[in-house]
Amino acid sequence: MKLRPRPQWGTIPSEPDTYGRSFLGLPLHVWRPRETCRLLIFAGIHGEEPETTYALSRALRQLPGPAEHCAVVLAANPDGIIHGTRGNARGVDLNRNFPSRDWQPRPVTHRSTIEDPSDVLLSPGEQAGSEPETQALLSLIGELRPEAVIALHAPLACIDDANESELGKRLAYRTGMPLVRDVGYPTPGSFGSWGSDHGVPVVTYEFPLAATEVLMREHVPILVELLTEQAL
Numbered sequence: 001m002k003l004r005p006r007p008q009w010g011t012i013p014s015e016p017d018t019y020g021r022s023f024l025g026l027p028l029h030v031w032r033p034r035e036t037c038r039l040l041i042f043a044g045i046h047g048e049e050p051e052t053t054y055a056l057s058r059a060l061r062q063l064p065g066p067a068e069h070c071a072v073v074l075a076a077n078p079d080g081i082i083h084g085t086r087g088n089a090r091g092v093d094l095n096r097n098f099p100s101r102d103w104q105p106r107p108v109t110h111r112s113t114i115e116d117p118s119d120v121l122l123s124p125g126e127q128a129g130s131e132p133e134t135q136a137l138l139s140l141i142g143e144l145r146p147e148a149v150i151a152l153h154a155p156l157a158c159i160d161d162a163n164e165s166e167l168g169k170r171l172a173y174r175t176g177m178p179l180v181r182d183v184g185y186p187t188p189g190s191f192g193s194w195g196s197d198h199g200v201p202v203v204t205y206e207f208p209l210a211a212t213e214v215l216m217r218e219h220v221p222i223l224v225e226l227l228t229e230q231a232l
């Protein structure tokens with residue numbers, strides 16, 4: 001696939017569909033592939049990780065049109081993105097709200113910065129899968145039936161793949177980041193846990209802690225390879 005020349009990188013070359021609404025009523029957008037969906041890549045499920053949205057958007061903007069076999073969600077948590085919060089507008093950490101076997105109702109914690117203890121509280125939701133953003137993403141996956149899903153996060157600098165799949169191995173090799181089977185602490189109700197329970201291969205691509213321009217230079221080309229299936 002021939003990529004667009006840089007003067008055209010300012011706009012996304014195709015129109016999204018709306019696959020649901022956030023709690024605040026913002027559209028949940030998906031850029032569908034031209035053909036059958038082999039891969040779904042989503043970013044921005046944690047609103048404090050907007051670099052994932054930015055990088056995936058930059059990659060999408062280099063394509064001349066819709067990806068052949070890859071669906072793209074730039075902001076799985078648009079309320080969190082506009083509020084700059086990890087959780088959605090109800091204070092729910094969406095990546096602890098998925099209806100996995102290990103979902104639990106107690107408040108969940110995260111680190112304010114990577115050096116801090118994990119002591120900032122959020123809700124995992126009133127029940128598993130309680131949030132509209134969670135429900136919409138699961139419906140979308142049920143409809144698209146991708147062979148694999150890549151979830152973009154930051155800033156743990158690893159490829160987290162419980163299955164150690166070929167895709168995970170290739171991404172680890174390509175990014176130079178370690179392939180791990182978990183991030184080293186429990187993540188009940190995470191999207192990855194849900195995927196493990198339901199046989200949906202999930203690779204969590206954790207950007208490193210780096211300035212935005214550094215991330216763009218190093219990771220946008222890899223995302224372009226994913227969108228154009230050079231990395232599949």
Ligand SMILES: [Zn+2]
Nearest residue numbers: 046049153154
């Ligand atoms: Zn995250």
